[in-house]
Amino acid sequence: MFDYASALGLNGKTALVTGAGQGIGAACAEALAATGASVICTDLDIDRAQATADRIRAAGLSAQAEALNVTDTAMLEAMAHALPALDILVCNAGIVSSHKASEMSDAAWQAVIDVNLTGVFRCCRAFGSKMVTAGKGAIINIGSMSGQIVNTPQPQCHYNASKAAVHQLTRSLAVEWAPHGVRVNAVAPTYIATPLLDGVENSEELVARWTDLTPMARLGQPHEVASVVQFLASDAASLITGGIIAVDGGYTCL
Ligand code: NAD
Numbered sequence: 599m600f601d602y603a604s605a606l607g608l609n610g611k612t613a614l615v616t617g618a619g620q621g622i623g624a625a626c627a628e629a630l631a632a633t634g635a636s637v638i639c640t641d642l643d644i645d646r647a648q649a650t651a652d653r654i655r656a657a658g659l660s661a662q663a664e665a666l667n668v669t670d671t672a673m674l675e676a677m678a679h680a681l682p683a684l685d686i687l688v689c690n691a692g693i694v695s696s697h698k699a700s701e702m703s704d705a706a707w708q709a710v711i712d713v714n715l716t717g718v719f720r721c722c723r724a725f726g727s728k729m730v731t732a733g734k735g736a737i738i739n740i741g742s743m744s745g746q747i748v749n750t751p752q753p754q755c756h757y758n759a760s761k762a763a764v765h766q767l768t769r770s771l772a773v774e775w776a777p778h779g780v781r782v783n784a785v786a787p788t789y790i791a792t793p794l795l796d797g798v799e800n801s802e803e804l805v806a807r808w809t810d811l812t813p814m815a816r817l818g819q820p821h822e823v824a825s826v827v828q829f830l831a832s833d834a835a836s837l838i839t840g841g842i843i844a845v846d847g848g849y850t851c852l
Contacts, residue, residue, distance in 0.1 A: 605834040609634035613831065614684050616668050616721055617691030619646025621792030622740060625820035626688045627651075629828040631659040635686060640666035640677075642691070668717030671724075678724035683732035686831045687725045689718040690740040694794060696752045707756045714760035715767070722771055722782070730778040736831045740823070741765045741784040743846045751807065752798070761786075765842045772840030781839040783830045788846035790818040813848030 613630045617623035619641035631637045631654045639654070639661055641647035647663040654661035667673055668691045692714045697706050718739050729735025744754070745761035765784055772782040789808050795801060795817075809815050826845050829835055844850055 602834070605836075606829070606832045607634045608686070608828075608832060611635045611685035611831075612638070612682070613686035613688065614638040614640060614681075614725060615688040615690055616640050616666060616717070617642075618650050619643050620650075621794055622787070622790060622820045622823050623688070623690040624650045624653075625824035626690060626738075626827045627661065628654060629821070629824035630686060630688070630831060631661055632657075633828055633832070635831075636660040638662055638664055638681075638684075640664045642667050668721055669712050671720055674720050674724040678728055681725075681728075683728040683735065684725050685729075685735055687721060687729070687735070687737045688740070688827055688831070689721045689737065691717055692740060692794075694754060694757045696754050696798070697756070698753045699755045702756065710756040711760050714757065715763045718764050719767060722767070726771065726775065726780060726782070729780045730775055733779045735780040736835070737771070737780065737782045738827045738830045739764050739768050739782070739784040740827075741768065741786045741842060743786050743788050743844065743850050745786060745842070746850055750811075752804065768842065769840045776839055781830075781835070783835070783838055783841045783843065785823055785826050785830070785843050785845050786850075787823045788812060788818055788849045790820055790823060792820055811849060811852070812846075813851060816847065818845065818847060 613635040615627045618627040618639035627637045627639045639647045639651045644665040651661040651663035741764045742761040744758045745765045768784040823845050
């Protein structure tokens, strides 16, 4: 019989997670470490990355912390150069803001595109190229249901466009790198209870509206995204590439 349990394990694998200091990224780092990977927790905020790595190590698992800004090409290239090829890359770092399109400045547009889209591209280019040379690897990009639906009532066309582009970047890299043994997938979560939502104005009212729009009638939790990322990172997902996996309580069915 095929060894299903072993295929889900990540023993001996090295993973790097961006934006691992809190929220979904921290949960991904924990999920990968809990199933055997040695995890490099990176974040713009090194103290947050360190806190995640400390929590993982306190559980007897393997992690280290590094500062990494996904908008800094030189920093990314230097880190990729210094490390052996990764087995797993999770491109998670992302930001959001809310502006009406008619009132959005170039700076507000550019900031979201630079982190959410170009940041994912920069990470895939730096770390994915080494996977291609090594002939193996799994990349998981954190997209969003916002790449498919338009969130309401908050206006955020820059965010929605960035996530739609992340999905198509994922599919493009999946095709380009499939012959080299590198799988590239994305997850597309619904609203997840993370600090990202804490900064949202009128959040109680909005959460009520969002849960009304969701068949499962609740927000998601970070671990519910991380467990899908863990599966996609594992050999249990060996035939999946170019997938955009909805993790959304049925939101996009309606
Ligand atoms: P969060 O704000 O809780 O955490 C994001 C982390 O990314 C922070 O630790 C932050 O320091 C880090 N970060 C920000 N800019 C960075 C940069 N330039 N370089 C490196 N790190 C940087 O966010 P979250 O809710 O955990 O979201 C994580 C990802 O999931 C994002 O890509 C987001 O768009 C996506 N997502 C979130 C939700 C949600 O409802 N929370 C839903 C769908 C998709």
